[in-house]
Amino acid sequence: MRYIPIIQFGVGGVGRALIRQVLATAEQQARYGFQFVYTALADSDGAVVATRHEDEGLARALLEDLVEWKAAGKRLAEHPEGYWQGDLAALVDVAGWPGAIVVDVTAAEAETVAPAFQRARDLGYGIVLANKKPLTGDLRLWDLLHAGPLRYESTVGAGLPVISTxxxxxxxxxxxxxxxxxxxxxxxxxxxxxxxxxxxxxxxxxxxxxxxxxxxxxxxxxxxxxxxxxxxxxxxxxxxxxxxxxxxxxxxxxxxxxxxxxxxxxxxxxxxxxxxxxxxxxxxxxxxxxxxxxxxxxxxxxxxxxxxxxxxxxxxxxxxxxxxxxxxxxxxxxxxxxxxGAGVDVTAAGVLGDMFQLAQVCR
Ligand SMILES: NC(=O)c1ccc[n+]([C@@H]2O[C@H](COP(=O)([O-])OP(=O)(O)OC[C@H]3O[C@@H](n4cnc5c(N)ncnc54)[C@H](OP(=O)(O)O)[C@@H]3O)[C@@H](O)[C@H]2O)c1
Missing domain, CATH: 3.30.360.10 (Dihydrodipicolinate Reductase; domain 2)
Structure with missing residues (x-):
């Protein structure tokens, strides 16, 4: 079994639906010989990171608790396992290993997330976006994103197969x-x-x-x-x-x-x-x-x-x-x-579909 680290920015409606879907599709992942493991989750000012690069990443019970925590409107930094953070690039540094996928399900500005994407590209990680802003800003960021494994199906038509078509x-x-x-x-x-x-x-x-x-x-x-x-x-x-x-x-x-x-x-x-x-x-x-x-x-x-x-x-x-x-x-x-063309479940499914594809190209 190959363990694929997931570093996810954003634990809003789509982010929480995505965590639920990742947990619910262990069997489908196993069919392809891999398992997604969350190694880091970030919201706008906090993060929870897996303490060691153990195969399991963040435990299922903790992930379920974090989903509820965020649904209740609380901050990751205030969770017993959380801490304050303002550096997504550093998170990519500490939480990944080869084959990792960085997932942006925020609506953050391009400049905020760009350094983390630069780091992901340096390390050869995959990138999946539901956030449109990094793809609609400076063309240099578009080129950087396209310089490695990238999927962004959910940015247009949510889960509909628009970009892939x-x-x-x-x-x-x-x-x-x-x-x-x-x-x-x-x-x-x-x-x-x-x-x-x-x-x-x-x-x-x-x-x-x-x-x-x-x-x-x-x-x-x-x-x-x-x-x-x-x-x-x-x-x-x-x-x-x-x-x-x-x-x-x-x-x-x-x-x-x-x-x-x-x-x-x-x-x-x-x-x-x-x-x-x-x-x-x-x-x-x-x-x-x-x-x-x-x-x-x-x-x-x-x-x-x-x-x-x-x-x-x-x-x-x-x-x-x-x-x-x-x-x-x-x-x-x-x-x-x-x-x-909208809704957290279909959007998250579009993101998860992208993750399945990248899992097969990122090693
Ligand atoms: N909802 C849909 O139907 C849909 C459809 C297609 C595409 N999308 C796209 O999917 C993305 C997420 O949508 P959503 O509905 O889940 O939005 P949301 O509920 O507003 O959640 C956004 C999440 O991003 C986090 N965030 C914001 N700035 C951040 C930063 N600088 N660093 C790390 N995390 C940051 C927020 O943190 P806090 O929790 O701290 O505020 C929140 O957890 C958006 O780009 C949206 O356009 C959504």
Whole structure:
């Protein structure tokens, strides 16, 4: 049996689901002749590290306790086995051995995690990301990450096979003409509600009430999260683009960005009339509005598009994500991937799938 050390940054919703899934899949791991062992867990200011590099790493009972501890909103540093830390690179140094995998399930800024990735690359460790930020910052970090074993399936469409599908298309010599995606469950919900006749402000309020939006809905309506995913798709396609080259349409007027959250909610219905007119003009042509990321060699755009009601994107309803790949081989009808594009369990499963793949390439 090969023991593969896991050094995990982030013990939030996805991080905790991932620990549970790693513990629950010992049998599946054994089938491939390996066992994942946690050697370090870190949150924003603390860590728990396996005291020795024993085969078992952190014990199952301790991991289960840490999952509960974090679910209760406590800090790792305050756990009896925890300590304060602010140096993720040092954690990579002390907690790994050859074949280790560093997993980033934080939403930390690229600069915060970059030194740890540099260390992982120096040591030949694998890297798995659910965090989009390291992949959407400076291209030098993109190149560093790609200089060794790397997977990042969950950054686009959570557990859906989006990046792996794109990789396979490229690796097998297909020519990818266009990738189109509805990549935000929140904005998908809002667009479906508009189609069903609801006003824009009412749709956003309902999405908020159902817990589909971030606490400040502008974080969804700005389109920036979709833009990050579009940039990851573009870079995977081989286009060396940066965030500032993307055309991104926010779903609110520019002056709303500076409003307090209360003022934003109070003025949201000012957007209704224009949105209703766009819905009506699309409907007159047999189209519906969708918030679409459009990626091709011509560039990347992120915003509202009128698409035929019968098209895959037009037929999409609710919070599902949909990604369509138009290629030389899938020319007449695109290859389509669809399903839940958020949620801690599917996201963690995407990360775990990446870990299974790296376990077979990192030695
Ligand atoms: N949730 C989803 O459906 C979904 C889907 C696709 C992708 N993702 C991505 O997955 C990542 C995790 O999402 P989540 O929902 O689990 O977020 P979350 O619940 O907010 O958890 C984030 C975790 O990262 C830790 N963290 C933040 N900064 C850190 C740092 N500098 N060093 C170490 N740890 C740090 C936080 O520490 P504290 O506990 O100390 O705050 C927390 O444990 C995000 O990048 C998100 O965009 C999520």
């Amino acid at each position: 794109l990789r396979t298309l490229l690796d097998t010599g297909d020519s990818v003409k266009q990738v189109q995606g509805a990549l935000s469950g929140t904005l998908g919900f809002v667009m479906s509600a508009l189609e069903a006749g609801q006003s824009f402000s009412a749709a956003v309020r309902e999405a908020h009430r159902l817990g589909y939006t971030e606490p400040d809905p502008r974080d969804d309506l700005s389109g920036m999260d979709v833009a990050r995913k579009a940039l990851i798709l573009a870079r995977t396609l081989g286009l060396p683009l940066s965030m500032d080259t993307l055309t991104v349409e926010p779903l609110y007027p520019p002056d709303f960005a500076a409003l307090s959250r209360d003022e934003f909610w109070a003025r949201l219905d000012e957007v209704d009339a224009e949105m209703q007119a766009r819905v009506a003009s699309a409907a007159a042509e047999g189209n519906v509005l969708r918030y679409v990321a459009d990626v091709s060699e011509a560039g990347v755009s992120v915003g509202v598009q009128a698409v035929p009601r019968e098209s895959p994107l037009g037929a999409l309803r609710g919070t599902d994500n949909l990604i369509s790949f138009t290629t030389a081989r899938y020319a007449a009808r695109p290859l389509v991937v669809q399903g839940a």
